[in-house]
Amino acid sequence: MKSGSKRHTIDLTDNHIRSLKASRDWRAMIRISTVLAAILGVLLVALSVGTFLGYLSSKTAVEKHVSVWEEEIAKNLLLKGDVTLFEKVKAQIPDVARDVSAVLTTSPESSPSCALVQTVPITLYGTPSGHLYVCRSQPGVLQAGLRSPVFILLMSVGLLFVFWIDRRRELEAARLQAANKTAEALEQLAKQVAHDIRSPVGALNVINESLISMAKKDQGDEFKAISPHLDLLKGATARITKIADDLLSNPHPGDLTKHAVQPRISPAVVASTVQSIVHEKRLQTKTSALELRISRPNEIPKSATTDDSHLVDSDLGRVLSNLIQNALEAPRAEGVLQAVVVDLNLEASDLEIRIKDNGLGLDDKFSTRLGRRGFSFGKRRGNGLGVAHARDWVHARGGRLVYESTRNHGTEVRLNLPR
Numbered sequence: 327m328k329s330g331s332k333r334h335t336i337d338l339t340d341n342h343i344r345s346l347k348a349s350r351d352w353r354a355m356i357r358i359s360t361v362l363a364a365i366l367g368v369l370l371v372a373l374s375v376g377t378f379l380g381y382l383s384s385k386t387a388v389e390k391h392v393s394v395w396e397e398e399i400a401k402n403l404l405l406k407g408d409v410t411l412f413e414k415v416k417a418q419i420p421d422v423a424r425d426v427s428a429v430l431t432t433s434p435e436s437s438p439s440c441a442l443v444q445t446v447p448i449t450l451y452g453t454p455s456g457h458l459y460v461c462r463s464q465p466g467v468l469q470a471g472l473r474s475p476v477f478i479l480l481m482s483v484g485l486l487f488v489f490w491i492d493r494r495r496e497l498e499a500a501r502l503q504a505a506n507k508t509a510e511a512l513e514q515l516a517k518q519v520a521h522d523i524r525s526p527v528g529a530l531n532v533i534n535e536s537l538i539s540m541a542k543k544d545q546g547d548e549f550k551a552i553s554p555h556l557d558l559l560k561g562a563t564a565r566i567t568k569i570a571d572d573l574l575s576n577p578h579p580g581d582l583t584k585h586a587v588q589p590r591i592s593p594a595v596v597a598s599t600v601q602s603i604v605h606e607k608r609l610q611t612k613t614s615a616l617e618l619r620i621s622r623p624n625e626i627p628k629s630a631t632t633d634d635s636h637l638v639d640s641d642l643g644r645v646l647s648n649l650i651q652n653a654l655e656a657p658r659a660e661g662v663l664q665a666v667v668v669d670l671n672l673e674a675s676d677l678e679i680r681i682k683d684n685g686l687g688l689d690d691k692f693s694t695r696l697g698r699r700g701f702s703f704g705k706r707r708g709n710g711l712g713v714a715h716a717r718d719w720v721h722a723r724g725g726r727l728v729y730e731s732t733r734n735h736g737t738e739v740r741l742n743l744p745r
Contacts (some may be wrong), residue, residue, distance in 0.1 A: 361492050368484030373468070376477025380470045380675040384423040388460055391415070392424045392446050402448030412448075412456070419460060425470035428461040439463045520570035527566050534559050558609045561602055561638065565647075568640035590723070590744055591639055596677050599638045600670050603609070603646045611654060621671045645719050648712030649681050656737065658686030672687050676725070676742040683738075690729040693742055716741075 395415045402408040412431075420426045427439045434440045438460035450458045471477055538556050592598075597620065604618045653666045662684060671678040720727040722745050731737040 345360060357492070357496075361488065364488045365485065368488055371480060372477050372480035372484055373471050374479055376474035377467055377471030379476050380425065380474040381442070381467060384425050384470065385464075388419055388423050388426070389446060391419065392448070392458065392658045396448055397450060400448050400453070400455040403448070404450060404453070415460060419458070423460070424473075425462050425466045426460055427463040428706065430459040430461065431456065432459070433457075434459055464704060476647040476723060511589050517574055520574050523566065523570055527563050529572070530563050531561065531567075558606050560648065561606055564638070565640050565643055569644070570643075585669075591642060591677070593672055593677055593745065595639050596642065596679070596743065597670060597672070599642045600646060600668065600679060602638050603643050603650060604668055607647070607650050607654065608734075613654070613664065615666060616650070616654065616667070617667045619667060619669045621669075621673050639717060645716040645741075646679070646681075649716055649741070650711060653681050653683035653685075653737070653739070655685045659683050659734065676744055679741040679743075681739040681741075682736060684736045687735055687737050688729070689733065 392415060395411060399412045399415060402411050408719075416429045416431070419429045434443060440459075441464045442462040444460040444462070446458040446460060447454060448458065534556055537552070538560070600620075601618065604616060608614070610618055650666065650668065654664070658664065665684045667680075667682045669678075669680040669682070671680070717727050720743070722739060726740075726742045728740040728742075729737060730740065
């Protein structure tokens with residue numbers, strides 16, 4: 327080691343753990359602060375309502391108690407000048423209303439003991455004979471509010487509601503966190519697979535190119551027989567490479583609807599892609615039941631019928647491959663021979679591709695679920711991703727994907743792309 331140099335050791339795992347712990351601590355602090363603020367709000371509201379209702383109840387109790395003795399008090403004061411009963415009733419008021427701090431016969435000046443003043447007139451047949459001034463202090467009013475059944479009820483209900491909401495938020499946060507972790511893990515796994523798959527696919531490309539070169543030099547029957555399969559291998563490896571590239575470059579490859587509208591595809595590329603995928607499916611399934619019809623095939627540029635890879639759109643190829651495969655695997659009635667027709671209409675204002683099968687069609691109860699991720703109909707190993715991806719891709723291109731199905735008469739998929 328050179329003189330003066332310093333070794334730096336960075337424990338990524340330890341840093342990651344500290345980062346996660348700090349994040350959890352902040353979330354816990356925010357959650358505790360939110361719950362405490364909610365509890366404080368509940369207590370203030372319950373105390374305010376309880377205090378107000380308690381004051382009204384206390385005020386009514388004082389007025390009712392005085393009204394029982396009002397006539398006798400007024401007679402004694404006006405006719406006899408006797409204040410005995412008056413003083414007796416005045417002394418009973420704090421027992422009737424426990425929030426009362428003082429009862430006066432003269433109007434009180436501003437005093438801490440008289441935060442709230444209730445004036446109770448003493449009359450005899452409308453003739454005033456005196457007044458009672460019932461004082462309530464702030465501590466007394468608050469204590470009465472705290473003892474109020476309304477406060478206890480509102481506080482209990484409010485606290486239960488706060489804890490219920492907090493529990494729901496906690497469960498929802500846990501669910502979202504688990505979903506995010508799963509999504510992140512799947513995304514990382516997909517990117518890792520996409521990264522690792524490039525090497526073996528590259529090797530397959532080298533082998534395939536060598537075989538194609540040998541087939542061109544040697545015109546023997548053996549090479550002629552495998553030539554179509556070499557084309558199939560070439561197209562398949564090209565699509566795998568494109569899928570891997572998309573996974574590595576796009577952070578959310580399945581979410582096409584959030585991105586800007588993609589550039590339009592030329593009729594030549596659409597025609598070449600359709601022909602390439604149909605040819606590939608025929609070789610894969612070894613069936614003659616897959617028919618391709620092209621309106622005005624003479625209008626397709628000559629270059630579109632060649633095997634140039636740059637004329638095949640890999641994204642459109644993936645969409646068509648999934649849709650055609652669904653048509654080939656559609657359940658059929660017993661004894662019905664498989665028949666799938668792919669129509670490429672170049673005469674319409676939009677580029678239109680129709681894929682028609684002669685299967686059993688879709689039930690009404692399944693038609694509303696079509697296009698949902700994870701929903702598959704009539705396929706043992708279906709994962710419900712093909713149609714959802716096709717819908718998102720077509721939407722991103724500004725096109726339309728329409729299903730028309732009649733029970734026992736098959737299903738037709740219509741894919742329209744703007745020119």
